[in-house]
Amino acid sequence: MKPARAAYLFFVYSLLIILGGVFLIPFFWMISTSVKPESQIFTFPPRWIPDPVLWSNYPHAIDAIPFWTYVWNTTSITLLTILGTILSSSLVAYSFARLRWPGRDFLFVLLLSTMMLPGQVTMIPVFLLFKELGWINTILPLVVPSFFGNAFYIFLLRQFFLTIPTDLEDAARVDGCPRLLAFWHVILPLSKPALATVGVFTFMGSWNDFMGPLIYLSSEGKKTLALGLQGFVWEHGAEWALLMAVSTLMLLPVLIIFFFAQRYFIEGITLTGIKG
Secondary structure (H helix, E strand, C coil): CHHHHHHHHHHHHHHHHHHHHHHHHHHHHHHHHHCCCCHHCCCCCCCCCCCCCCHHHHHHHHCCHHHHHHHHHHHHHHHHHHHHHHHHHHHHHHHHHHCCCCCHHHHHHHCCCCCCCCHHHHHHHHHHHHHCCCCCCHHHHHHHHHHHHHHHHHHHHHHHHHCHHHHHHHHHHHHCCHHHHHHHHHHHHHCCHHHHHHHHHHHHHHHCCCCHHHHCCCHHHHCCHHHHHHHHHHCCCHHHHHHHHHHHHHHHHHHHHHHHHHHHHHHHHHHHHCCC
């Protein structure tokens, strides 16, 4: 390797490592604060390793709110949302990628244009619709829309489906496999990277969603973790150690899911832009 190239790579990687460390500072501060005594939280210079380490902050934080009820509610909503999003978005994306029907390209462009509309534009009409249906204070407004597809995920999956050779699907059709079964047994198994990407994005969005539960859920027993965390702040004020403990517990599933799925996630993001 040429010296100039080696120096360039050294500079780039050093800069990335430094920036990565800077971006991780809030995360480390959250974990450190979650096990600190109150007297050490705002000391300057910051004390990264507390003395003593109060692991008891975690059970105290869990006992301060109906934590496991929030976890169950959030998990239920998230899993149903992932299921609905993957099923509906993959079917619609398949129709745009493989089927020929009048107005397909126009409707695809129209679908993409909906991504330009901010959520606030439809927030009030959608709320009034769900109110007329009697769905307020239920999980239905948070789950049912996912079964009608998502424009971004439809676009992402459609791009990935276009990279799959049609010969594979044609071979299945020649063997007598109906189109829907070919989609299920050929297209979806080959689309694991893209489906994992959609699943990770959907998980993060649904798990961390605050606005949706705030609008539609009012009963304490139906609240999610994000909404419960805000309620914790209202009830307990500036108990920063307990707040950071709950925040850390809320963040753990997102980190675990991302680390386990990051290979598929990166592959899906890379391949979805190959073919237009």
